[in-house]
Amino acid sequence: MPDGLWEIAKPLLPEQRARLQGGGTQNTPDETVSAAIVYVLVNGCAWRSLPLCFGVSKSTSTAGS
Structure with a gap:
């Protein structure tokens, strides 16, 4: 993304x-998700x-649900 x-x-x-609670996986950077x-x-x-190459989890799209 420019x-x-x-x-x-x-x-x-x-x-x-x-x-x-800690644990879990690290959040994907906002810039990466935006580009995806x-x-x-x-x-x-x-x-x-x-x-x-985006390194974005298939479950990222449901993270806020």
């Missing part, structure tokens, strides 16, 4: 909350079909 676009989008995202979202929208693929 830096200029990221600078516009970044303030719109909520801050990540700390996990009080743009990829899905531009290419029309399903989230589960993202190339591995």
Whole structure:
């Protein structure tokens, strides 16, 4: 994602909350998830079909559910 676009989008995202219980896997960086979202929208693929180079879990799309 171009830096200029990221600078516009970044303030719109909520801050990540700390996990009080600890453990689990580390959160995927917002910039990486945003780039993956743009990829899905531009290419029309399903989230589960993202190339591995994004390093985004298939379950990331349901993290807030």
